[in-house]
Amino acid sequence: MADVKGGGMTRGRMFLLVLFKSLKIRKNRVSITFFSIMIGASVITALSSVYFDISAKMSRELRAYGANFFIGPKVTSQSRTTEAGIMKQAVGLVPADKLIGASPYIYGVVRLDLGNAVLAGVDFPGLRKLSPYWQVEGKWISVDFDEESCMIGKTLAKNMELKVGDSVNVIRTDTGFQKSLVIKGIAETGQAEDEQIFVNLSLAGQILGQQGQVNHAMLSIVTEGTDIDAVAKRMEASFPGLDAKPIRKVSHSDGRILDKIKGLMAIVAVIILTVTTLCVMTTLIAIVSERTREIGLMKALGADDRDIVRQFLSETLTIGVAGVAAGMLLGFLLAQVLGQAVFGSFISFRMAVLPVTLVPSIAASLLAAALPVRMAVRVVPAQVLKEE
Amino acid sequence: MFFLMLRQSFVKGWRRKVLATATIVLAASLITALMNISIDVGDKMSKEMKSYGANINLVPKSENISLEIGGVDYNPLEGQILIDEKQLPKIKEIFWANNIVGYAPFLKVNAEIAGSAKGVALVGTNFDKPVQIAGDEEFRIGVRVINPYWQVSGEWPADDEQNAILAGAQLAKERNLKAGDRIVLRLAAGGEQSFTVKGILSSGGSEESALVAPLAVVQRLAALEGKVQSVSVSALTVPEDKLSRKARRSSEALDSLEYDRWYCTAYVSSITHQIEEAIPNIAARPIWQVAASEGAVINKIQLLMIVVTIAAFIASGLGISSLMVTTIMERAKEIGLTKALGAADREVYLLFLSEAALVGVIGGLLGCLVGAGLSQVIGLSIFGSLISFNWVVIPVNVAISVLIALAGSLMPSRLITRLYPAEVLHGRR
Numbered sequence: 001m002a003d004v005k006g007g008g009m010t011r012g013r014m015f016l017l018v019l020f021k022s023l024k025i026r027k028n029r030v031s032i033t034f035f036s037i038m039i040g041a042s043v044i045t046a047l048s049s050v051y052f053d054i055s056a057k058m059s060r061e062l063r064a065y066g067a068n069f070f071i072g073p074k075v076t077s078q079s080r081t082t083e084a085g086i087m088k089q090a091v092g093l094v095p096a097d098k099l100i101g102a103s104p105y106i107y108g109v110v111r112l113d114l115g116n117a118v119l120a121g122v123d124f125p126g127l128r129k130l131s132p133y134w135q136v137e138g139k140w141i142s143v144d145f146d147e148e149s150c151m152i153g154k155t156l157a158k159n160m161e162l163k164v165g166d167s168v169n170v171i172r173t174d175t176g177f178q179k180s181l182v183i184k185g186i187a188e189t190g191q192a193e194d195e196q197i198f199v200n201l202s203l204a205g206q207i208l209g210q211q212g213q214v215n216h217a218m219l220s221i222v223t224e225g226t227d228i229d230a231v232a233k234r235m236e237a238s239f240p241g242l243d244a245k246p247i248r249k250v251s252h253s254d255g256r257i258l259d260k261i262k263g264l265m266a267i268v269a270v271i272i273l274t275v276t277t278l279c280v281m282t283t284l285i286a287i288v289s290e291r292t293r294e295i296g297l298m299k300a301l302g303a304d305d306r307d308i309v310r311q312f313l314s315e316t317l318t319i320g321v322a323g324v325a326a327g328m329l330l331g332f333l334l335a336q337v338l339g340q341a342v343f344g345s346f347i348s349f350r351m352a353v354l355p356v357t358l359v360p361s362i363a364a365s366l367l368a369a370a371l372p373v374r375m376a377v378r379v380v381p382a383q384v385l386k387e388e
Numbered sequence: 389m390f391f392l393m394l395r396q397s398f399v400k401g402w403r404r405k406v407l408a409t410a411t412i413v414l415a416a417s418l419i420t421a422l423m424n425i426s427i428d429v430g431d432k433m434s435k436e437m438k439s440y441g442a443n444i445n446l447v448p449k450s451e452n453i454s455l456e457i458g459g460v461d462y463n464p465l466e467g468q469i470l471i472d473e474k475q476l477p478k479i480k481e482i483f484w485a486n487n488i489v490g491y492a493p494f495l496k497v498n499a500e501i502a503g504s505a506k507g508v509a510l511v512g513t514n515f516d517k518p519v520q521i522a523g524d525e526e527f528r529i530g531v532r533v534i535n536p537y538w539q540v541s542g543e544w545p546a547d548d549e550q551n552a553i554l555a556g557a558q559l560a561k562e563r564n565l566k567a568g569d570r571i572v573l574r575l576a577a578g579g580e581q582s583f584t585v586k587g588i589l590s591s592g593g594s595e596e597s598a599l600v601a602p603l604a605v606v607q608r609l610a611a612l613e614g615k616v617q618s619v620s621v622s623a624l625t626v627p628e629d630k631l632s633r634k635a636r637r638s639s640e641a642l643d644s645l646e647y648d649r650w651y652c653t654a655y656v657s658s659i660t661h662q663i664e665e666a667i668p669n670i671a672a673r674p675i676w677q678v679a680a681s682e683g684a685v686i687n688k689i690q691l692l693m694i695v696v697t698i699a700a701f702i703a704s705g706l707g708i709s710s711l712m713v714t715t716i717m718e719r720a721k722e723i724g725l726t727k728a729l730g731a732a733d734r735e736v737y738l739l740f741l742s743e744a745a746l747v748g749v750i751g752g753l754l755g756c757l758v759g760a761g762l763s764q765v766i767g768l769s770i771f772g773s774l775i776s777f778n779w780v781v782i783p784v785n786v787a788i789s790v791l792i793a794l795a796g797s798l799m800p801s802r803l804i805t806r807l808y809p810a811e812v813l814h815g816r817r
Contacts, residue, residue, distance in 0.1 A: 029714070032714055036706070036707060039706045039710075043700065046699060050696075064680070065678075065681040065685075066681070131677075133679075135636075135676050135680065189675070189677060190445055190673040190676050190677075190679070191445070246592075248537055248539070248591065249537050249592040252592075253441075257437065257439070260436050260770060263770045264425075264766070264770050265692075267769060268693075268696060272418060275415065275418040276700075276703060276704075276707070278414050279708075282408075283711045285407060286408075286715055338696070338699065342691050342692045343688070
């Protein structure tokens, strides 16, 4: 009994001793193994972090397409307008970090110096965030209390021979309103806006005699998939008089594009993961297989095959765990560099990255160590030691 | 002697060489695939972006300003200028004809549904119609081509049907229309006809509060045969840059070289310019919501791919060098012997570096092959089409593989030549 136990102790101590010595003496090989596992793990960590964050990041980028959500009065209600306050409350239902921009709109026909035009009342600071694609010559109106300026569409400007800095008379006969406004900017969108004149909502209310009223509101909301429909449902439940819906043209396309980008990233990440894992494996195979002589010597000294395999695996495991840990740290930093370079924002850490990195890295290292060792233990010690 | 040693090294140490080559093949194929995709991803995504709809709008050149609010026209223009439908196939004859994905003509008139005094807009368009164009037998135009986001619950009408019509979703809700209903339409111009509602259209645009019928029917009813009001064109374009912005401010500001470059690049502005050249009396306007945003998003995706490629590139470079280090370090004894036999350091270097170069070339070429296959797999599974293979990738890749192999060999060769032969042979190092 004691013998067996003593034998076990010695064996255990021997195991640790060999492990320790091997790590200490073969500094070069250990550092190369560590290094290659670390590089592999860091690339995998970086890419999977980016992958898990890609739809959040890209859906924000896709908001370059402008409004994807519409709120207006219900079709069944006779009125074409809603109280501005109610609209503001409805917009407030969207979480602030999801809302890129929003603007209410009110429309009416006014007379300018050379003819009639559609006047739109908007919230300029909101509109600018809502519609980043507007091509503006001159300047945007930057504050929502500016009642002396306007922006006009390009076609309208051309037809009425107006330039940035000119003044234009805005006349509405039924309210008796007349005022001269300075043109701050000329906007081009290629759509209806090209033929309209834009002023701040408060001024539009005075001109059209509909103070505190809006026709509808447009919103730009960050969305991943179908959560935008939930927003619509919630809004209609809280405000039964309102019709809230995603703008199909934009939200449908957003979904398609996001799917493509996610698919692309996924397949690229899988390929990089496979190739990096294989690269790490070849390096480890090279390192372990050059130790055939050592294995021969161990066998000649009486170690059995299982001991040797266990010895090598635990050696690799020790280095592997250290390498993966360092690789994850490095990879997370790399992901931040990627995020900053492409999206100008940080990539958030997700727990899912841990297993995705740990499992293939450790499995590959162990497999890479086991393959050559298994081949090596099959050879006859004398042959190996003779270097044949 | 040198070649003998080189050959011996490959014959005796073939395992080692296979391993080294395999690693380089893996790394090179990764870089090839990623490079190929980064180069092509702009084109591919640009095609996907077409789901946002048309990016160019053609309207007649006129001085009129429309006064339309929420689908209701406050200034129904009498005798306005229209576009001749016969001119439209010329869109497919411009310099960038291949970049024109499709177009759809529109003619909008005011109508009344019998039994209701409230007016409704009747829009005539093509749904999915083949057009004869020189050198392209299979060109289809219509809203189903350029607006894939249009959804119909029910059936799409065919372009040659006389009595089929689509009702916009909003209008259907207002007037209580369902697929299968029969309605009689009366036009302000005097035409009258009965229609069957084939389906309910959701488009997210002003069509939702209108009726949509085949173009030919609306033209006949309104007595405007062969005329259309506006045309939506979907074109593949490249993102805007300095040159196109300069051209947009004024095309006279460009010198002749810049003008040629601008004209021969698929900017949205040069395509609209070419359409205006091809068809007289129209104005082609970029729809900036689509044209500008597409550029922004595609630039982002391209940047993402490039950055990922660089990261993968650095990682595989380090992977190859660490393998080179091991394969050289384990040959310390052999080098000790060659040095003891009188080899100069220079010769040892030469041996290692030429070995590395050879492995790099073989690995790089094989890697290009594998990588080309890999990029096609990605192209097919994500975009459903092949990635165009760029020949630049091959020399770049082989050069990179050789460089990495050489760089990876340099450091360990230096270490190893510095060793004392006696020490190495004794087994102390």
